[in-house]
Amino acid sequence: MRSYYAVLAGFGVLTASVILAQADLLATLLTSGFSWLLVVVIAARAVLAGVQGAVVGRFAARTKSLLRKRILSAETDRAGEAATLATKGVDAADPYLTGYLPALVTAVVVPVAVIVRLFTADLASALIVTATVPLIPVFAILVGAHTKAKTARQWRLLAKLGGHFLDVVRGLTTLKVFGRAEAQARTVRAMADAHVDATMRTLRVAFLSALVLELLATLSVALVAVPIGFRLLEGGMTAHTALLILILAPEAYLPLRAAGAKFHAGAEGLAAIRETEALAPAMVTRPGIRRRRGVPGVVLDNVTVHYGDTPVLSGLDLRIEPGEHVALMGPSGSGKSTLLALLLGFVEPTHGRVLIDGVDLRELDLAAWRAEIAWVPQRPTLFTGSVTHNIGFGRPAGDAARAAALDDVVTALPEIGEVGTGLSSGQRQRIGIARAWARTDAGLLLLDEPTARLDAGTEATVLAATRRLLEGRTAILVAHRPAMAALADRVIEVKTLEHV
Missing domain, CATH: 3.40.50.300 (P-loop containing nucleotide triphosphate hydrolases)
Incomplete structure (x- = not known):
């Protein structure tokens, strides 16, 4: 994971550089004229996104393969939970690895780069963005703490359901002989209903938190845009600077909004990975002594x-x-x-x-x-x-x-x-x-x-x-x-x- 974070940080720095160059060239296009450099920068941003997607996808595939191997080689008697994690659980880790983690790294790098550029363009706008940007992660953390417990409970219920269902299927003949099949069917239905309820509660939190984050980002951009409009009308700011700030300000909030939107899918994936760690902790390989074969004492x-x-x-x-x-x-x-x-x-x-x-x-x-x-x-x-x-x-x-x-x-x-x-x-x-x-x-x-x-x-x-x-x-x-x-x-x- 350390090497993965380093690669994502590199992509984040390149993305931030392209965003700043693109904003400057767009402002120039709208005030002075067209430049072929803008086409190059837009193409570079598209290529960068494609390369990042390929690298992230390859890493996620390798990680999921390693998780499955760890689960399948685990010395555990929780066969039902292992089967659930090896199938649905490992697949649930994909949004965390390919969506949330890249968005999280970008959300750290890009806003910092945008704020630094805004300080060189206009102090007042930079201060507004600096004051409002932290509100989004603060609210995200508050919502995330609530979501973490709900998602963990959702996965525990799913693993319990999978394990119990496997046991019922294996013992179905015996249950039919002793007339307990219908009782176990009711138990499975009750466990499935509990998992559905937990999933719906998690989704409600996800939708409400997305609304809160979008509202915060929109209001924050408005706090920047409205004063710029008045200053532009009064002649206190050039058109190029005003356009540059209006283009850059949403870019400061966009990565945070994207990370917030992917948080709930990422939380589900992280819960699945933690369940895998609990079921099959990573084995620390150590050199061992090989004894001479024979009848031991x-x-x-x-x-x-x-x-x-x-x-x-x-x-x-x-x-x-x-x-x-x-x-x-x-x-x-x-x-x-x-x-x-x-x-x-x-x-x-x-x-x-x-x-x-x-x-x-x-x-x-x-x-x-x-x-x-x-x-x-x-x-x-x-x-x-x-x-x-x-x-x-x-x-x-x-x-x-x-x-x-x-x-x-x-x-x-x-x-x-x-x-x-x-x-x-x-x-x-x-x-x-x-x-x-x-x-x-x-x-x-x-x-x-x-x-x-x-x-x-x-x-x-x-x-x-x-x-x-x-x-x-x-x-x-x-x-x-x-x-x-x-x-x-x-x-x-x-x-x-x-x-x-």
Whole structure:
């Protein structure tokens, strides 16, 4: 953005220079005669506007592409909000980048240049313009403070609506089975109505503020024009000077009016960009240590994790030897999944350290470290395509499918839907197991209750695949059922903080 502001400032200075030259030549045309230089200046102003539009458009396209990449690569469970921001949200940033910011920079440079020129032409007119020009940004700031809150609320409601709607669509089958579809439809309609109301309130403020700014600018120009008319009639001012001031005075207010007119569209875009920053903050790249591949040892040294003000883990000490299999058992909310998130690098400890073979995880190359982890979550994310593609993501997956007892599924279902349409819960879970099998170079295995929602027969199949998967790897298993815990060398009971 700093380079973008510098480019806009350069265009602003060139625009101000062309405006001053054009005003002088127009006054000369009306009092003395035609000059071909005026044609050159007008053509230069048109070319300058076209070049600025092209540069601004290219920057906006690049910025929107970067924002979308940031959203799509964000590690977030707010899928609905991410989808809304990646589509409508990023597009809403366009008026801010291509309209408001260029107008804002021009509104800073051009009025200053015009006022300086007016001081060399007529002191009284220059003082009037100097006194009235600040009124427009003052009123714009007052209106903008009110608009900012309304626009932020509008975007929060839109993101909430998008997220809830996506969840409803994904769970529509279950909602129909339990007779809750109509209730959720009413909820979506109510949220949509709230967003419409917020949008209309924002638009009303936009229209009223535009009226206020236009009225201020018109009255300010009149304060300059009326005295000049009387002085011209009395012979106290030359025609060239009078025309120069009358041409320049509106130019002092025009950029401010343009910035004010684009403020509300810009405020919407800025709110969308801030929502993107909140959802997917910019990652600060840092050089990390690449450990030698192999089966790792893991140590949690006095680890405490807070989500906001809420403690999830407190003073946790744990040592897991290379190749050891550890099962974590305990009630929901005791921090078992948070411990896995720590090892995946999704969460950083508030206090304490996570050591991998004696090296702080924060010092490791995170991408290289994650490449050494096979993770089986509670609900594996599935994509539209073949079962083998969902397992190997383009790499050979036949052996992994056979290891997870998925041969019959590969044959029977050549194509599956985005949320695993056509698959049972056990088959989805076995795809997660097969993905871990496909990670042949992974030395650490993390399993987050892979059998929590399976029947006894399916659980036995998944456990058999998991038992083979554990061989030769360090493993941490989050388990609720004794059958899963039986696969571990050691069982650790994790308690909620209120029971500690």
